Amino acid sequence: MEEIIATIRLALRALARNKMRSTLTMLGIIIGVGAVIAMVALGQGAQEQVQQQIAAMGSNMLFVGSGSMNKGGLRMGWGNTQTLVMDDVQAIMRECPAVALAAPGTGTGAQVVFGNDNWGTRINGTAPQYFEIREWAFSEGTPFTQDDVTQAANVAVVGETVRKNLFGAVEPVGQTIRINNLPFKVVGVLIPKGQSAAMGDDQDDTIIIPITTLQKKITGQNWLRYISVSAKSKSASYAAQQQIEALLRDRHKIRPGQDDDFGVRNLADLAGAADAAGSVLTLLLAIVASISLLVGGIGIMNIMLVSVTERTREIGIRMAIGATESDVHRQFLIEAITLSFIGGAIGILLGLLSTFLIPRILGWAVSVSMVALVGAVVFSILVGVFFGFYPARKAARLNPIEALRYE
Amino acid sequence: MANAVTSVAEPATPVSTPTDTVIHVEDVHKYYELGANRVHALRGVTLDILRGEFVAVMGASGSGKSTFMNILGCLDQPSSGRYFLEGTDVSTLNKKQLAAIRNQKIGFVFQGFNLLARTTALENTELPAFYARVSQQERLRRAKAALEMVGLGERMDHFPSQLSGGQQQRVAIARALVNQPAILLADEPTGNLDSRTSVEVMEIFQRLNNERGLTIVLVTHELDIANFAKRAIVFRDGKIKKDDLIANRAIAEKVLKTMPVLED
Numbered sequence: 001m002e003e004i005i006a007t008i009r010l011a012l013r014a015l016a017r018n019k020m021r022s023t024l025t026m027l028g029i030i031i032g033v034g035a036v037i038a039m040v041a042l043g044q045g046a047q048e049q050v051q052q053q054i055a056a057m058g059s060n061m062l063f064v065g066s067g068s069m070n071k072g073g074l075r076m077g078w079g080n081t082q083t084l085v086m087d088d089v090q091a092i093m094r095e096c097p098a099v100a101l102a103a104p105g106t107g108t109g110a111q112v113v114f115g116n117d118n119w120g121t122r123i124n125g126t127a128p129q130y131f132e133i134r135e136w137a138f139s140e141g142t143p144f145t146q147d148d149v150t151q152a153a154n155v156a157v158v159g160e161t162v163r164k165n166l167f168g169a170v171e172p173v174g175q176t177i178r179i180n181n182l183p184f185k186v187v188g189v190l191i192p193k194g195q196s197a198a199m200g201d202d203q204d205d206t207i208i209i210p211i212t213t214l215q216k217k218i219t220g221q222n223w224l225r226y227i228s229v230s231a232k233s234k235s236a237s238y239a240a241q242q243q244i245e246a247l248l249r250d251r252h253k254i255r256p257g258q259d260d261d262f263g264v265r266n267l268a269d270l271a272g273a274a275d276a277a278g279s280v281l282t283l284l285l286a287i288v289a290s291i292s293l294l295v296g297g298i299g300i301m302n303i304m305l306v307s308v309t310e311r312t313r314e315i316g317i318r319m320a321i322g323a324t325e326s327d328v329h330r331q332f333l334i335e336a337i338t339l340s341f342i343g344g345a346i347g348i349l350l351g352l353l354s355t356f357l358i359p360r361i362l363g364w365a366v367s368v369s370m371v372a373l374v375g376a377v378v379f380s381i382l383v384g385v386f387f388g389f390y391p392a393r394k395a396a397r398l399n400p401i402e403a404l405r406y407e
Numbered sequence: 408m409a410n411a412v413t414s415v416a417e418p419a420t421p422v423s424t425p426t427d428t429v430i431h432v433e434d435v436h437k438y439y440e441l442g443a444n445r446v447h448a449l450r451g452v453t454l455d456i457l458r459g460e461f462v463a464v465m466g467a468s469g470s471g472k473s474t475f476m477n478i479l480g481c482l483d484q485p486s487s488g489r490y491f492l493e494g495t496d497v498s499t500l501n502k503k504q505l506a507a508i509r510n511q512k513i514g515f516v517f518q519g520f521n522l523l524a525r526t527t528a529l530e531n532t533e534l535p536a537f538y539a540r541v542s543q544q545e546r547l548r549r550a551k552a553a554l555e556m557v558g559l560g561e562r563m564d565h566f567p568s569q570l571s572g573g574q575q576q577r578v579a580i581a582r583a584l585v586n587q588p589a590i591l592l593a594d595e596p597t598g599n600l601d602s603r604t605s606v607e608v609m610e611i612f613q614r615l616n617n618e619r620g621l622t623i624v625l626v627t628h629e630l631d632i633a634n635f636a637k638r639a640i641v642f643r644d645g646k647i648k649k650d651d652l653i654a655n656r657a658i659a660e661k662v663l664k665t666m667p668v669l670e671d
Contacts (some may be wrong), residue, residue, distance in 0.1 A: 002543065017525060317521045320482060321582065322510020322538040324503050401482050404521065 004334070011335040025303045026343035028296025029383065033347025033376045035289035038354040040372040045281030045365035050278055053194065054271045060100070060234050061133060062241055064092075064227040064248070067217065067261040079081045081261045083252050084221040086211075089127075089227055095247055098240035103130035104211050106225040108218060112166060112207060113178040119165045122206050123179060127216025127227070131157075131190075133230040141173040141188030144210055152212040156184040159204035160192035177207075179217055232286075237268045288377075296343065297383035304336050304391035316403025317394050329396035336388020337381055344380025348373060409629075429589055429622045430456035430479065435488035437474050437645075448474040449485070450645035456590075459620040461612070462634035463653075466642030473594075475642065476626050480513055480592050481505045493589050509590060510538050514583025518595035520575040522567040522582075529563040532581045539586055553578070553581035557611055571602035580611060590622045597632055599637040603666050610659035635659055 015022040066084040092102045107124040128135075128143045144155045156177065163172050172186045194202040213220055229244065233235040241264050248262050308315070315328055323331075355366045437449040449471045456462055466472040477483035478490060481497055484505075489574055490497045492512055500508065509515075516536075522531045533550035541549070554563055557577040567575050576596060593612070597605035613635060615621040625636055633639050634657040641649040 003540070006537065006543075013525075313521070314523055318534070318538075319506065320480070320515050320521075321535045322506055322507060322586075324506040324538075325537060326503075327506075401477055402516070404482075407589060 006237040007331055007334045008034040011338040025339055026301050028299040028378055029340050029343030030347040032296040032346045033291050033380050034295030036376050037351025037372055039285035039289040041355040041366040041368045043285045044369060047278030048276055048367050049365045050274045060231040060237055061267045062229040063265040065263045067226055067263055081088040083261050084224040092244055096243035097348040098231055098236040098243055100230045101129045102227055102229045103133055103134050104128045104224045105228055108171045110179050117166050120163050124206055124208045125211035128229055133228045137191050138188045139191045144187055149212050152216050154184045155187045157188040157208040159190050161202055161205040162207055163189050182217055191363050214308055241266050246389035297387040300336055300339055301387035304388055308391050308395040312403045315398050316400050319400035325396040331391045332392035332395045333388045337384035340380045340384030344377050426584055427458045428455055429458050429493055431491040433489045435485040438486045448645055452647055456498040457632045460503055461616045461623045461637040463636035463639045464626045465633055470642040471640040472626055476594055481508045510535055512589040514588040514591045516579050516583050516593040516596045518598040520577055520579050522575055525566055527564050528578045531578055532585055549585050553584045557581045573599050573607055578609055593625045595626055606659050606662050613659050
């Protein structure tokens, strides 16, 4: 142990002898390690942000959409069948044990008027359970009630984007807005949810009213575009999906082999896919950064080879007075490791500094992981071992007689 | 060639030699392959050096004396023949064992001093003890004692660049002594020194030889330096040409008194 410490001290002195060269050599490792830490932090930050957005949609959520229709060979795309109806919602609640809540949904675009202002937005009709399923809280007021749905009352809940564009500084709750010339009383304002991770549209640009009101007074249609469902738990969401699919095929009298006239999307799938994409991104960033670490390692090897040549005579002296091959090998290997370790340590500081600055300057999310930090240190030491090995071996294999004669 | 016959007849196991024989060289040959040519550097050298001897090795360049010194110093091995150092057959050892022998039994002093640059006199001196795995305390104690013995007790923290040639050579001598070797091998130790400093170095050698009974082998091509030794061996064409005791040996202490101290 004392021997290793003495050898490290020797290495530090040898490196200090050529400060400029040592610093430049370390720079490769510094940039490499710093880049790995910053890039992994960025990748993981992006990944976590996407996961948070998906969780914001309601973590156990499933989405049943009305399906495509085949009209004499003309396939119409999603949302075109009229077979998804209110009774399906009740049947799902009644017959699917994995389902906690289900809410009907349909929508239409409309121009909304308040005072002298107007705003084009999407009107969604649903039931109060929808807010629970989406885990969507209110910044002001309350949701409409089941009674409002039964009575097809003219009440509305507005999203944050609508509030901003239509009301400005006015307190929305209690105000009356006009949708298709019908007066609606605003009962609540939803907290902002931001962009949806799945669709990328603004989830806050919406007005939500009882589904009965929408169907009877605005669209005149009695079929649904979608049903929002929450499973009893995250793990139950696959069971819920299978139960819903079986139930709806039965209710819609779809024969085996025939295509569904509806589609079930599971948020867990979405989260999984986004997670996989995020991991690929993180890996890609880490690989690109690792290449700079590799280049740094080659720099170390280069300088160590130069150093071995320059110090041939020193090696000869050490061998003549009794240094064994492994003594010389250890000396140069530890020198390379010291170089890469110090570079790695500075690189970590640089990487941490950049993860501190990136969110503040660029506004990107970062997430520093302990694994990346420890990994970077270990990797930088391994770079020293790997790229120091060949020069060290070259030094150890010198012939002492020739090394002593070297000018 | 009676020697060659006896050496072949001898058993392969190391022969125990009398303890007062430090170096026992037996029909040593050395060849070098230089391209297609074979250079025969040593052509059968047989020699005994006893403990406490002070031997000067002389010869023109190409005489084989450098090759012989490399073999004596365990930096090289004979192509054939055997070399016993304090009873150990060195010619059969591997590189690691040779390094240990160099470390423990041989002290080198070179023409070019060969100190490590930017390393203090003390650190240079303790280096062989470092490779001998001696504890730091003991290393320091031995290195200080060795430096004091060569008269550099006051300059332990100096770097080689801050020392004169003679002082650097004295650091090298201290370094050679730090592991209490069996022999001191000095290869042209005065080659880079002026005449007074050369005699000063010889004075140290004679003192070590007289007071401690240290065995010294000194390679030189200068006759007046060789005269400080007790025995002179002359190499020519890879063989020992002459091997005589020196009759009128010079005593460095006396010579120094006759030499003027140079003033700058």
